[in-house]
Amino acid sequence: MAQVTFLEAIRQALFEEMERDPTVICLGEDIGVYGGAFKVTQGLLERFGWERVIETPIAETAIIGAACGMSYLGLRPVAEMQFIDFIGCCFNQITNFVAKSNYRWGAPVPMVVRGPSGGGVHGGPFHSANPEAYFVHTPGLKVVYPSTPYDAKGLLKSAIRDNNPVLFFEHKFLYRRIKEEIPDGDYTVPLGKAIVRREGRDLTIVTYAAMMHTSLEAAELLSKEGVEAEVIDLRTLLPLDRETIVQSVRKTNKLMVVHEDTKTGGMAGEIAAVVCEDAFEDLDGPILRVTSLDTPVPYAPSLEERFLPSVNDVVRTARELAKY
């Protein structure tokens, strides 16, 4: 077992998959000599060469399109968005070409689109995105958003091996801040399964990515007040693990969702609707949300702090919910 950072775990996954399977190829901007803007792909060029670590011009549509074309010949490309915010530039390719390919003409696209996402690093409005909502809303894609090094490695491996297009968001705040001991050797984490991070009986917090850690922190504070929160880490957003969420709600009868994405149209609304459909009679209180403000991500630290959900926000909402 070795202690690795979140970023390290991702790099290990790339290394091991490229080692294991010659059809795995990386493409993106500055991923070769430079090793990527965050050094995630450092060392890959040296080991696997120019044919498998392809440096592209600044052309997101071309990156995604080429990856799609490669998939048709049976390769498994891993395309990098230097910052996931730039996925907006290739929105058309992803949602119209890639996502619909299997449904329309039976041509699966076994590619992965990965990149650094999320805020809290003073990145400002264009380097802090959480774009999951656009793609969870697109049938044909899978969306993965891990929160721990163990999961990041295992999920990226599963994503690469999956025959469908997977968007893999790596929360940049966690890149070097989170360390964990992970096992040696090959292991995978299945897509589409959430996990209970902390057991509790008074209320359920459903969350993912960086907010998972915030929620755990909040759960500890709540415990001191006699409120035991159960924390569920979704890990995969599409397909959503309804079963795990519902089972928890059946136990605690109270639900709140915490995510860093903005409120309107975000995952929390979707989860609330799912729980109303599947477990209405188990609810002893309203479904509450803790999210970022409905604004673009501001730059100044004081503004960004106000924008992002804090531990206090989670605790406060949980207290409110517990009162019901």
Place this chain on the structure above:
Amino acid sequence: MKYPLTREQHLELYYYMRLNRQLEEQMVRLFRQNKIIGGLYSSSGQEAISVGTAYALEKRDWVAPMIRNLGALLVKGFRPRDIFTQHMARYTSPTKGKDGTSHFGSLKEHHVVAPISMLGDLIPVMTGVAMAGRYLGQEIVALTWIGDGGSSTGAFHEGMGLAASQRAPLVCVIENNQWAYSTPVSRQVPVRNLVERAKAYGVAGYIVDGNDANAVYQTTKEAVERCRAGHGPVIIEAKTHRMKGHAQHDAAEYVPKEMVEYWKARDPIARYERFLTQNKLWNAKIKEEIDTRIEKEIREDQEFAENSPFPPPELAEEGVYCEGPLPNEAEWLRPIEEVMPPKAGAKPAWTVKDFGGLEHPTPEVVAESSSDGTAAAAQKAERASKRTKKVAKARAAALSRGRR
């Protein structure tokens, strides 16, 4: 001809073009009988491009058709029934009714990538196909078409940029049929020959009379050989004219009558018939045989399509994800060791040969904005150029004064 064709091959070219045209004419009838739903596009007048370019490829090569490349699909091996069932939304269509018009493909059998409605997106995708084929050692060429209008999109530009920087074996055929829906090409692009963009991308470019099937074939064959030999992407601009409207609902009254007459006289099929006759490559009997064959195929395949069921409603829920194995596993035609360590691997460092500076006085006009044809505009450009040169001279003088 650099790549001579046998008599049979000439006749085959003709057969495909005729089949293309008649199939489309029959589809117009079906559309007017409401048996084809949605929209219907035609490649009337452009058959030589679809057929001539596709004919120059080998079976292992990949294509991605656009709405006016039905002829290429026929050359690649699709049958009229596939076209009929696609347009009639039948369960027996290549997409089982999930998509319509020319949005179908075939990964294993015909190496055809299905297009989407957004234009230009096929360029990066086919670049990927070309790169993957090279990577797997398959020595394939990827070929796709784009219209004069579609070449304005960002996707086209990004795709060509990537293809060029990767020296991908991609042939991109710009079918300049003079009209993008109702917009004449001069309003889309102030450049007369779109192939001039090839220079901007640093790729090879050819220009050809798109209504001369032989010329199209020869040009494409040469381009394909260059690609396969690893010389990088090629843009071929084929000049032609869209003889009908953008689609069935467009009467195209905006096209000047004289223009239509000009191009009618250059109809590709009529031209090829004259070529075959003049070179004694056929006679009345052979022509009749071809006519009969085509008529029979179309009639039988239309019947097949009309007798085909519509897809069952449950099909709507299926196929969002691929649940089983990949239908198109990678086919390795080179030793895998070449791409694995220790054989694979590169030094993570750059060798930069050209440091990029300018060694002569600036500014230097390297391109003029295109004139719109009037004398006044040309004079204006001339005056501007003189002014720039005057400024440059004065600045150079000042510079040398300052140095002393």
Place this chain on the structure above:
Amino acid sequence: MPIEVIMPQMGESIFEGTITKWLKKPGDRVERDEPLFEISTDKVDAEIPAPSSGVLKEIKIGEGQTVPIQTVVAVIDADGAVTTAPPAPAKPAAPAAPAPAAAPPKTAAPVIPAPTAVPPAPVRPTGEKIRSSPLVRRMAREHNVDLATVPGTGAGGRISKKDIQVVIERGGARPAMAPAPSVPGAPGTQAHVVLENAVPREKIYFGRYEVQPMTTMRQRIAEHMVISKRVSPHVYSIEEVDMTNIVAVREKLRGEFERKHETKLTFMPFFVRACVEGLRAFPTVNASVDGNNVVLHRDINMGFAVALEWGLIVPVIKGAEEKNFLGIQRAINDLAERARTKKLKPEEVQESTFAITNPGVFGGLMGLPVINQPNVAILGLGAIQKRPVVINDAIAIRSMVYLTLSYDHRVVDGAVSHQFLGRVKHILENWDENIL
């Protein structure tokens, strides 16, 4: 075999077309794909080919007419068998197409649990809605707990899961109560007043007792009494009437009357006739109230209360002002008989404008009846008793009766009520109508 020719859709946004020219006429032979007619649409004009070979049988839409797409414009008598699309296969068969077959859907719609019959929201005795949650309501249903009895300690007095769990655990220590009051009246009937309790239910059940659910009639009576008292401010005027004359008349003529008319002679028609006169003279007493309008009824529909074994009903003599004494008596006897045998029709207990009730028939000096809505007054008859009264400063024994008029003080004032009663008294004490 007839084939329909339809107006085609020439573009995605085109929904109608105009026939500009028929190229064939009925009786002409047409070949398949031969041009048959010309159309004009918003976007394009076109020549439409015939869908099959045969004889043009009928043209349904003429030149110049515009019809929606898919309209049948003509019929062709086609030669031989014609191909039509067979119905979609019941199960998707594997086609010969090169596209790979997709596996069964993983993304099937999630199973939505069938909606369970949800009982209406419970109400506390004070009429206030009980706040809980879906979970709490389900638990209440499953454990047969009446939420109206569960104290709520949640936010805003809500019953939380904790609260109901306490009740469920206590279980057997509670006295068995009747099931919680549901909103009376089956779905489809008129809305009814909810019967409230004046005290919390626990205070009703103590010691030994037996619970009898109310019959529908009893519930309706109960509701009516509550609402009548609530809506109309009841004031009472009492008058004493000397019935000696009428008693004598009745005694004298009873035998002959009953023989002649084959119907019983009671006291009721005397009072009804007197009231009819009184109502004629004082129409305000024969009215209804609608908000701030007084509705003066032109007809006099006299209701009279009939006591039944199982309750009380008020049949109505319609148009009492047009009936003579005999007519009134017959109506009373007939309606009363049918009331007791449950043979009254709905219209016979509706649309009264005034009512008389006879509590005196059970003994009792006088009654203070509840107004039969939507009337504004009701006359209560006491028992007819011999009493000593003062006449001309001497004591006489007379048959006397107390009349009580309960009236709605929104529209009937004391003066009118006394005048009305005075009139009735006068008629009764000076009876001169020939009853035979």
